[in-house]
Structures are given as structure tokens and as C-alpha cells.
Amino acid sequence: MSEVIVITSGKGGVGKTTTTANIGTYLSMKGFKTALVDTDIGLRNLDVVMGLENRIVYDLVDVVEGQCRLKQALIKDKRFDGLYLLPAAQTRDKTAVNPEQMRAITDELRQDFDYILIDCPAGIEQGFKNAIAGADKALVVTTPEVSAVRDADRIIGLLEASDVRDHMLIINRIKMDMVKRGDMMNIDDIMDILAIDLLGVIPDDENIVISTNKGEPIVVDEKSLAGQAYRNLTQRLIGEDVPLINLDINYGILDKLKNLFKISSSR
Amino acid sequence: MLNDYVKIHGSKDGLVIIASDVSDINVLREKIINRIERSLTFFKGAQLTVKVRNLNVDEKSLDQLKELILENYGVNVRFKKIQDRHLKNVTGENAIFDGLDEGMTKFYNGTVRSGQVIKYYGNLVVLGDVNPGGIVQASGNIVIMGTLRGIAHAGISGNIDSIIAASKINAMQLRISNIISRSPDNDIEALYPEIALVKKNKIIVKPLYLYGKI
Numbered sequence: 001m002s003e004v005i006v007i008t009s010g011k012g013g014v015g016k017t018t019t020t021a022n023i024g025t026y027l028s029m030k031g032f033k034t035a036l037v038d039t040d041i042g043l044r045n046l047d048v049v050m051g052l053e054n055r056i057v058y059d060l061v062d063v064v065e066g067q068c069r070l071k072q073a074l075i076k077d078k079r080f081d082g083l084y085l086l087p088a089a090q091t092r093d094k095t096a097v098n099p100e101q102m103r104a105i106t107d108e109l110r111q112d113f114d115y116i117l118i119d120c121p122a123g124i125e126q127g128f129k130n131a132i133a134g135a136d137k138a139l140v141v142t143t144p145e146v147s148a149v150r151d152a153d154r155i156i157g158l159l160e161a162s163d164v165r166d167h168m169l170i171i172n173r174i175k176m177d178m179v180k181r182g183d184m185m186n187i188d189d190i191m192d193i194l195a196i197d198l199l200g201v202i203p204d205d206e207n208i209v210i211s212t213n214k215g216e217p218i219v220v221d222e223k224s225l226a227g228q229a230y231r232n233l234t235q236r237l238i239g240e241d242v243p244l245i246n247l248d249i250n251y252g253i254l255d256k257l258k259n260l261f262k263i264s265s266s267r
Numbered sequence: 268m269l270n271d272y273v274k275i276h277g278s279k280d281g282l283v284i285i286a287s288d289v290s291d292i293n294v295l296r297e298k299i300i301n302r303i304e305r306s307l308t309f310f311k312g313a314q315l316t317v318k319v320r321n322l323n324v325d326e327k328s329l330d331q332l333k334e335l336i337l338e339n340y341g342v343n344v345r346f347k348k349i350q351d352r353h354l355k356n357v358t359g360e361n362a363i364f365d366g367l368d369e370g371m372t373k374f375y376n377g378t379v380r381s382g383q384v385i386k387y388y389g390n391l392v393v394l395g396d397v398n399p400g401g402i403v404q405a406s407g408n409i410v411i412m413g414t415l416r417g418i419a420h421a422g423i424s425g426n427i428d429s430i431i432a433a434s435k436i437n438a439m440q441l442r443i444s445n446i447i448s449r450s451p452d453n454d455i456e457a458l459y460p461e462i463a464l465v466k467k468n469k470i471i472v473k474p475l476y477l478y479g480k481i
Binding site for chain 1: 381382383384399400402439440447449450452
């Protein structure tokens with residue numbers, strides 16, 4: 001039984017692509033055959049984050065237009081077996097594909113893959129409509145900012161109107177120290193407004209920038225906090241019972257680290 | 268219809284009549300005279316060039332026609348055979364380009380950015396960089412006076428002898444004819460101009476100063 005999951009947000013820059021790359025990578029590490037589909041035609045990024053940019057020969061639009069077969073366009077990941085990427089075209093725009101064609105592609109992918117993750121572009125226009133066309137489930141990514149939460153709310157409304165009723169929330173880039181000081185929205189505030197199930201919370205982590213630039217998803221990094229959060233979140237997605245990371249404890253660790261630095265710098 | 272047969276426009280050759288294929292001098296004479304008579308004052312004293320795509324009549328009868336028109340109407344006529352506009356070395360999509368040493372060349376001024384495609388049937392020179400996600404394609408050689416970070420595809424219509432040269436080759440992919448190579452994953456930045464060409468069905472990249480020496 002395969003599942004098509006769209007990762008969406010409405011607002012740009014909240015971490016859709018990073019989330020797609022990390023969940024996808026960890027699913028394949030868990031042994032599931034996984035396909036990542038980049039639907040951000042004209043502004044593709046997933047290939048860069050996965051470090052597969054230099055392997056692209058055919059893309060989504062070539063498949064849709066019949067220039068190549070779907071299997072020719074799928075790029076095998078360089079680290080993990082069973083992980084494939086269908087890149088977006090860079091030289092075209094969102095109108096090059098329509099929702100029916102997307103549905104046909106996801107249906108074809110279902111035959112070979114356990115999970116199909118669709119990286120949705122920002123916005124609510126054609127790109128969004130294409131991305132959600134074949135989806136069974138949606139993961140809505142937001143950050144603890146009023147603007148991102150507002151857009152997430154709008155997206156949830158649109159998903160419901162498009163009959164994608166199975167959706168879950170991912171809160172990305174939370175800074176527990178700021179929440180503690182009352183400078184950042186906390187998880188309860190966000191859940192209050194959006195009122196959907198929470199899949200996971202990802203702490204803000206500088207290593208994400210490093211991993212994105214290197215083209216290596218952070219889930220691979222055993223030590224990283226954000227990587228751990230993505231691993232837990234993915235396990236929850238496949239139905240394993242993993243408690244949410246207690247970010248307070250993590251805050252404690254960070255605090256200890258800070259103290260350690262204070263000691264060492266005072267020497 | 269007459270209008271289908273002769274069109275008039277002004278050019279550096281004076282007034283020009285363009286006629287399509289002619290094999291009968293009488294038909295040609297009739298048509299030209301007809302045309303002149305319709306607007307005699309307009310043509311008077313003018314230099315008239317008649318351009319004909321296919322002129323299958325002998326020189327002698329042409330001269331007679333010229334004389335006749337000059338005497339009767341005072342119009343000086345020249346005949347000129349139209350060359351079908353056919354630029355050397357410019358080829359269509361499917362023909363192999365053969366102007367690698369000397370042939371049609373496009374100069375592109377500026378940086379080719381992500382998502383832009385510069386395509387030319389001939390040789391292509393880019394006076395700028397090609398950024399990641401940018402694509403340059405030519406049926407002949409490609410020369411980039413900057414850093415190649417995107418994709419360059421030389422010999423798109425099938426010429427395997429075409430080359431890609433750049434001040435720095437740091438490309439995502441190099442393609443020559445139907446051969447593709449991608450950059451190694453642990454990329455080392457080139458410090459000198461390089462050239463890419465096909466050897467034994469593989470694309471190799473070497474320093475430009477070694478080109479032609481080995």
C-alpha cells in the first residue's frame with residue numbers, strides 16, 4: 001500500500017523542501033521505497049538540497065510532455081537505495097503541468113514506491129493545485145511566526161476544500177529560549193489557532209544551513225538535534241509510537257552547553 | 268494575378284520588382300510593361316531592378332527587353348537573380364553543423380542565469396558566466412568568457428567534434444552531441460581555462476594550454 005504525501009505551507013521559506021528531503025531520506029533509511037517529487041517548476045531546489053543537481057537530464061515536464069519515460073527521469077539517490085527524485089524543470093513555469101497530469105504521474109509512481117513525497121511550491125496558485133492533485137495526505141509546515149501561521153490556516157482551508165482531509169502539522173524552526181522568554185509563539189498558541197494534529201516540532205538548528213549547502217539531509221547526522229526531531233517525526237508518520245521530543249530537556253542541554261562555554265571562556 | 272507576380276519596393280538598388288519563376292520572356296515583358304504603364308510617372312527616370320528567382324531565358328532576349336523598356340518608357344532596368352537566402356553553415360534543427368572552424372557565431376552578452384536557455388544553430392560565445400541551472404546550447408562550439416557553472420551542450424545537432432571551452436569549467440553537466448557527463452561529487456575548482464572535448468566516446472576536460480599539443 002503506497003501513500004502520496006504532499007508537503008505544503010502557503011508561505012515561502014518555512015522549510016518545505018528541507019522537510020521533504022529529510023523525511024524522504026529517513027523513510028528510505030527505514031527500508032521504504034521512496035520517491036520525492038519536486039513540483040516547484042521554475043524555482044526548483046529539492047535537487048540542490050539532496051545534492052543531486054548535477055544528475056538531472058530529464059525532469060517532470062519532460063515526463064508530462066512525453067519526451068521521456070517516468071523511469072528515465074527518476075534520479076537514484078547517491079547515498080541510499082530505494083530513494084529516488086523526480087526533479088522539476090527549471091526553464092519552464094507552473095503552467096507547464098496541470099493537476100490531471102500530476103495525478104497520472106503519482107498514480108504511476110504508486111506502483112513502484114511505498115511513499116511518494118511531493119514538495120509543493122509556495123503560494124496557492126497552479127503550482128499548489130498541481131502538487132495536491134494526487135495527494136492522500138498533507139503535511140503543513142509552519143514556523144512560529146504570525147504570518148506563517150496565517151498562511152498555514154489558509155492552506156488548511158484550501159486542502160479541506162480540495163478533499164485532502166488527512167493533514168498534519170509540522171512546526172519548524174522553534175527556538176525554545178525565545179518561547180521561554182515569551183518572545184516567540186509557543187506550540188499551544190499555534191495549535192489553538194490551527195486545530196489540526198501535530199506531527200512534530202523541529203528546533204531551529206544552524207546545522208540545517210550547513211547540511212543544505214552540502215546537499216546532505218540532516219537526518220543522516222546522528223548528533224544533530226534537528227536530525228533527531230526529523231527522525232522522530234518520520235517514525236510517527238509511519239505509525240510508530242514516539243513521544244514528541246521534550247524540548248525543555250533539550251533546552252537544558254543547550255543551557256549546559258552554554259554554561260560550559262561560559263566556564264571555558266572565563267578561564 | 269499581377270499583384271501576386273510582381274511586388275515593388277524601394278531599396279539601395281532603386282525600385283525593385285520581385286517576380287517569381289520566369290521561363291517565358293514574353294510573359295516577363297508583358298508583366299513588367301504592364302506594371303510600368305500603370306504608374307508611368309512614378310517609374311520615369313528611375314533605376315528599376317527586377318529580381319527573379321528562376322530566370323530561364325537567354326541573355327540576348329533579356330538585353331532586347333532592357334532596350335525596349337529604356338526606349339519606350341525611359342526606365343533603366345537591371346535583372347538580378349535572387350539567391351535563396353541561404354547562409355553558409357547555418358543549419359536547421361536536424362542537420363549536422365559543419366562550421367566548427369569557421370562558421371556562423373552568436374555572441375551572447377551577459378550572464379546566463381538559472382532557468383535561462385541560450386540556444387543557437389552555429390557557434391556560441393558567451394561574454395559572461397553561465398550560472399547553475401542556466402543552459403547554453405549550440406550546434407557548434409561553445410566558448411564561455413567566464414565561469415561555466417550550469418549546463419553546456421555543444422553539437423546539439425550531432426557534431427561530435429564540437430568543443431566547450433571556458434575561463435573556468437565548474438559545470439553541473441557537459442554535453443557534447445549525445446554524450447553526457449556530470450561533475451564529480453567532490454568538486455575541485457579549476458584555476459585555469461579548460462576545454463572539453465570527446466575522446467573515445469567520453470567527454471574529457473583538459474587545460475586549454477594543452478589543447479592541440481597532445
